[in-house]
Amino acid sequence: MSNSIPDQPAPPGPVLSIEGLSLFVRADDGRRLKIVENASFSIAPGQFFALVGESGSGKTMIARAVMRLVPDAVLEIDGAIRFGAQDLAHASERVLRPLRGSEITMIFQEPMSSLNPLMTVERQLMETVDAHGRFKGDDRRERILELLRRVRFRDPELILKAFPHELSGGMRQRVMIAAALINEPKLLIADEPTTALDVTIQREVLDIIAELARDMGLAVLFISHDLSLVYENADKIAVLYGGVIMEQGPARKIIESPAHPYTAALLACVPHRRLNGSRQVGIEGAVPSVADWGEGCRFVERCGQARAVCRVGPMPLFAKYDHSVRCVAPLNDLGERH
Amino acid sequence: MITPASAIHTDADARPLLEARGVSKTFWRRTGLFTKSAENRALDDVSLSVASGEIVGLVGESGCGKSTLAKVLLGLEQANGGSLQVKGRAIFSVDAATVPPAQRGIQMIFQDPYGSLNPRMKVGALIGEGLRIQGRLSRSAIKDEVRRHIALVGLSEDSLDKYAHQFSGGQRQRLCIARAIIMKPSLLIADEAASALDVSVQMQILNLLLDLRDRIGLGVIFISHDMGVIEYLCDRIAVMYRGRIVEEGAAEAVLDRPRHPYTAHLISARPRVGVRRHEALASIEEFDPAAIKGGSGDLAHRCVYTERCPRRVERCSRERPELVPDRQTRVACFNPIPD
Numbered sequence: 001m002s003n004s005i006p007d008q009p010a011p012p013g014p015v016l017s018i019e020g021l022s023l024f025v026r027a028d029d030g031r032r033l034k035i036v037e038n039a040s041f042s043i044a045p046g047q048f049f050a051l052v053g054e055s056g057s058g059k060t061m062i063a064r065a066v067m068r069l070v071p072d073a074v075l076e077i078d079g080a081i082r083f084g085a086q087d088l089a090h091a092s093e094r095v096l097r098p099l100r101g102s103e104i105t106m107i108f109q110e111p112m113s114s115l116n117p118l119m120t121v122e123r124q125l126m127e128t129v130d131a132h133g134r135f136k137g138d139d140r141r142e143r144i145l146e147l148l149r150r151v152r153f154r155d156p157e158l159i160l161k162a163f164p165h166e167l168s169g170g171m172r173q174r175v176m177i178a179a180a181l182i183n184e185p186k187l188l189i190a191d192e193p194t195t196a197l198d199v200t201i202q203r204e205v206l207d208i209i210a211e212l213a214r215d216m217g218l219a220v221l222f223i224s225h226d227l228s229l230v231y232e233n234a235d236k237i238a239v240l241y242g243g244v245i246m247e248q249g250p251a252r253k254i255i256e257s258p259a260h261p262y263t264a265a266l267l268a269c270v271p272h273r274r275l276n277g278s279r280q281v282g283i284e285g286a287v288p289s290v291a292d293w294g295e296g297c298r299f300v301e302r303c304g305q306a307r308a309v310c311r312v313g314p315m316p317l318f319a320k321y322d323h324s325v326r327c328v329a330p331l332n333d334l335g336e337r338h
Numbered sequence: 339m340i341t342p343a344s345a346i347h348t349d350a351d352a353r354p355l356l357e358a359r360g361v362s363k364t365f366w367r368r369t370g371l372f373t374k375s376a377e378n379r380a381l382d383d384v385s386l387s388v389a390s391g392e393i394v395g396l397v398g399e400s401g402c403g404k405s406t407l408a409k410v411l412l413g414l415e416q417a418n419g420g421s422l423q424v425k426g427r428a429i430f431s432v433d434a435a436t437v438p439p440a441q442r443g444i445q446m447i448f449q450d451p452y453g454s455l456n457p458r459m460k461v462g463a464l465i466g467e468g469l470r471i472q473g474r475l476s477r478s479a480i481k482d483e484v485r486r487h488i489a490l491v492g493l494s495e496d497s498l499d500k501y502a503h504q505f506s507g508g509q510r511q512r513l514c515i516a517r518a519i520i521m522k523p524s525l526l527i528a529d530e531a532a533s534a535l536d537v538s539v540q541m542q543i544l545n546l547l548l549d550l551r552d553r554i555g556l557g558v559i560f561i562s563h564d565m566g567v568i569e570y571l572c573d574r575i576a577v578m579y580r581g582r583i584v585e586e587g588a589a590e591a592v593l594d595r596p597r598h599p600y601t602a603h604l605i606s607a608r609p610r611v612g613v614r615r616h617e618a619l620a621s622i623e624e625f626d627p628a629a630i631k632g633g634s635g636d637l638a639h640r641c642v643y644t645e646r647c648p649r650r651v652e653r654c655s656r657e658r659p660e661l662v663p664d665r666q667t668r669v670a671c672f673n674p675i676p677d
Contacts (some may be wrong), residue, residue, distance in 0.1 A: 019482075053535040055507070055536055160635065200603060203607055227611060229609045266537060269537050271541065280539025282538065282545065287506070
């Protein structure tokens with residue numbers, strides 16, 4: 001499709017490519033804490049990439065680092081965040097500003113706090129369109145209506161006149177998705193956008209995002225704490241624990257044959273029916289806080305397979321095709337040590 | 339509105355621990371200076387019973403009245419109608435005085451263990467606070483009880499000298515549970531008590547509730563929107579929609595053979611690891627119970643689910659389906675899903 005257009009990059013190149021990303025913050029006592037360590041992944045056009053982790057795993061900080069939403073004084077970035085040919089990790093505000101809201105957009109957990117309660121949906125969306133000037137005159141309204149239709153509003157004209165409080169949580173989040181996609185971004189970052197929604201609509205909002213990613217060639221970085229939720233829609237999953245990507249690969253492989261003991265344990269935590277009064281054990285202990293992370297594997301205190309070597313140095317990376325795991329003794333053979 | 343006694347399901351074997359009958363709670367909202375107030379039936383003729391040692395799951399989407407029911411049972415909100423008995427003792431009814439919240443034998447734990455513990459009090463004082471206010475036990479007896487209960491929820495005794503912020507989310511929820519059960523309640527209401535916790539910790543809290551159920555015969559009403567958690571934990575399930583219980587029965591029956599279309603919808607919306615869905619989900623409805631405008635006056639005389647229901651028949655919009663026994667569950671539907 002794009003072959004005929006000479007100034008477009010070749011299709012296989014990733015939209016976002018993160019290489020050896022480490023993030024640091026300053027603790028209250030002045031210590032420099034590494035909250036994300038050596039993370040690498042890339043997202044191709046049209047790909048739905050889910051970054052899954054528990055609280056404190058660093059998933060939201062990675063999302064914010066990509067958008068450069070946290071001031072440099074607070075969050076120190078090491079490594080590369082490549083968006084196309086640009087390295088966002090060290091780009092200036094002047095470079096970043098036109099990208100945000102246009103090339104890279106973001107949706108958050110609570111749609112109500114992202115919408116202005118005093119403005120109709122039409123005015124808010126119009127503002128978003130005008131801020132970047134891609135659509136002009138009558139095209140703007142057409143574009144807005146088209147997006148509202150794509151996020152499955154049956155009567156978009158009616159929605160245009162509504163104020164945020166007149167919409168349900170799911171409808172608000174769909175308005176936010178429309179706003180995020182209205183300027184034809186290449187990358188959408190979605191930080192737990194369905195967590196505040198009812199179960200009955202969570203999955204449909206996910207379906208909408210996945211469908212739009214496919215149709216518009218949009219790369220999606222989807223942040224979630226719930227493996228079972230993203231499983232259906234994600235093309236790739238990366239599992240984050242204690243600031244380290246423990247395992248990443250195609251969604252199906254991660255779920256059906258997890259290679260990291262943490263991924264396996266996390267899957268075993270999804271509650272099932274108890275047959276004859278049996279119990280699921282879950283994972284002992286609690287997620288360690290940044291200050292308690294040791295030298296070795298971050299999961300070592302809670303891991304059933306832990307050995308002495310797990311406590312020293314960075315964990316080796318094993319990879320086979322596009323499935324990789326950071327563990328001394330992966331649960332299934334991933335061949336080459338890298 | 340009181341349901342006739344004949345329509346109320348009671349277990350033949352034992353007197354239930356808690357029995358709520360026809361409980362209603364209506365909120366009135368003034369819409370303008372001269373207009374009539376709008377009526378919102380948050381609870382509409384709700385009957386629910388819990389046996390001792392039984393965990394009853396209350397499910398439904400936001401705005402369906404789950405938390406209002408919890409508040410009414412606890413005494414944080416006053417019901418407009420109906421009655422409540424705990425261990426055969428009348429707590430409230432249309433013609434009797436109301437028993438104050440502290441004497442009902444019902445305790446509650448909340449979703450956010452961070453927001454429900456005083457950050458300035460040491461854990462020992464936090465857990466013993468209820469007993470101290472009650473003033474029946476000596477200081478040393480309270481200390482003993484506190485020590486016993488911190489062990490019961492799986493925390494060590496040196497926790498007692500720490501502050502709440504020194505604990506992780508899961509541990510804090512354990513503290514909340516200790517604080518609740520030290521009052522020796524007959525019934526514990528857990529409102530989304532595991533939802534704010536990390537997946538890897540959630541299971542510990544669910545198992546703790548199961549342990550307490552087994553060891554002290556605690557009855558539990560577990561409010562949740564997570565069907566997986568409900569399936570793991572509950573003996574019985576009540577499904578609520580817009581202030582009414584639309585289906586109720588043994589957990590397995592409700593989950594395996596749902597009769598009410600809303601129950602079936604809830605179950606189908608549940609994500610399952612490793613199970614990909616074959617057909618598309620039913621489309622999003624542009625309707626949210628929490629955002630209903632104006633009154634719901636006509637709702638009193640029809641089914642509340644008609645707008646979204648794929649199985650609606652003509653009768654649904656002019657008559658109100660009552661919750662009646664049907665095969666293995668009780669269901670309020672004129673056209674239930676066939677087996």
